[in-house]
Amino acid sequence: MRDAQAMGAATHPLWRDLLTLCKWRVVMVMLVCALVGMLLAIPGAISPAVLNAMVCGLIGIALAAAGAAAINHVVDRKLDARMHRTSRRPLASGRLSTPLALAWALSLSTSGVALLALTVNPLTAWLTLLSLVGYALIYTVFLKRATPQNIVIGGVAGAAPPLLGWTSVTGTVGAEPLLLMLIIFAWTPPHFWALAIYKRDEYAEAGVPMLPVTHGLAFARLQVWLYGWLTVAATLLPFTIGMSGWLYLVSVCVLNLRFMQWNLRVWRGHDEQAPLQAFWFSIRYLLGVFLALLLDHYLSIALSP
Numbered sequence: 001m002r003d004a005q006a007m008g009a010a011t012h013p014l015w016r017d018l019l020t021l022c023k024w025r026v027v028m029v030m031l032v033c034a035l036v037g038m039l040l041a042i043p044g045a046i047s048p049a050v051l052n053a054m055v056c057g058l059i060g061i062a063l064a065a066a067g068a069a070a071i072n073h074v075v076d077r078k079l080d081a082r083m084h085r086t087s088r089r090p091l092a093s094g095r096l097s098t099p100l101a102l103a104w105a106l107s108l109s110t111s112g113v114a115l116l117a118l119t120v121n122p123l124t125a126w127l128t129l130l131s132l133v134g135y136a137l138i139y140t141v142f143l144k145r146a147t148p149q150n151i152v153i154g155g156v157a158g159a160a161p162p163l164l165g166w167t168s169v170t171g172t173v174g175a176e177p178l179l180l181m182l183i184i185f186a187w188t189p190p191h192f193w194a195l196a197i198y199k200r201d202e203y204a205e206a207g208v209p210m211l212p213v214t215h216g217l218a219f220a221r222l223q224v225w226l227y228g229w230l231t232v233a234a235t236l237l238p239f240t241i242g243m244s245g246w247l248y249l250v251s252v253c254v255l256n257l258r259f260m261q262w263n264l265r266v267w268r269g270h271d272e273q274a275p276l277q278a279f280w281f282s283i284r285y286l287l288g289v290f291l292a293l294l295l296d297h298y299l300s301i302a303l304s305p
């Protein structure tokens, strides 16, 4: 173990391993979703007090989400070592010690929630804590190892950022951010099961009960297709309830067309690479939907008398 740590230190500086534990790319996309949740809650100009809540909210949410991701690395270190995709991670490869990673994870988590409680509002702090526990403990410790519905239930925690953004600046829960949560919640199965289909053998060998392992590839492909349609329906709701306008509608129709083309390829199962490409497209798709919400919001402000 010490040899692995010494060799790893040469090629992987400590700061990089600590950053890897944070799943920072995932956290960045979550922050975009949280920022859109914040900006959609503000009808016009941003006052200094709101700007302060936004900055503190984003930092707090980022720290808490990064902390949750680091706890996931600690809890999953042995499981990660058994799968090729995750075996080079800092803990799985033995480069980083578990106590140090745990200290990092807990520092991030507590500082994130404390920052929200002290500088934003108690509601956001509680909801963030709930999401953190939902992902780092309920999903990672229990659901991931127990049921193929793991990511559907765990998806609630991952979908929280727009709500956390909204509550950061308003202090209340509204129908609009719940709708944004619904979009991410419905998107999570096509996002993840596409990857799980591609990596099915690794999950099977590691004994993780992901849907393609427990119910077979054909069933998992069908679920990607069906949840894809649920996501399409969810993305149409902001227009239906008058929360977004035509720019949003046209943008999501284009995005949905591409999204469902990929999901169709996954469902048909003729192309081995399609699930991996569908997985990567799902991330661009989610960013596209949230960007469309934002542009539409500012267009409607600019056009309002």
Ligand code: HEM
Pocket: 025, 026, 029, 030, 033, 085, 151, 152, 154, 155, 156, 158, 159, 184, 188, 191, 192, 195, 283, 286
């Ligand atoms: C329970 C819910 C989710 C599950 C099970 C899940 C699963 C995964 C997995 C297994 C990866 C591959 C990670 C890797 O290879 O290191 C991944 C990547 C990614 N996910 Fe998700 N995800 C979920 C929710 C989300 C959410 C809510 C977002 C954003 C709002 C998101 C954004 C991303 C991004 C940006 C990547 C690419 C990371 C990279 O480039 O390293 N995911 N996801």
Ligand SMILES: CC(C)=CCC/C(C)=C/CC/C(C)=C/COP(=O)(O)OP(=O)(O)O
Pocket: 023, 026, 027, 030, 061, 064, 065, 066, 068, 069, 072, 076, 086, 128, 129, 131, 132, 135, 140, 144, 157, 158, 160, 161
């Ligand atoms: C406070 C807050 C908003 C919390 C959200 C936390 C968070 C970072 C969720 C990320 C979702 C994700 C990447 C799940 C994959 O875990 P996995 O263990 O199935 O994937 P892996 O095998 O790649 O580790």
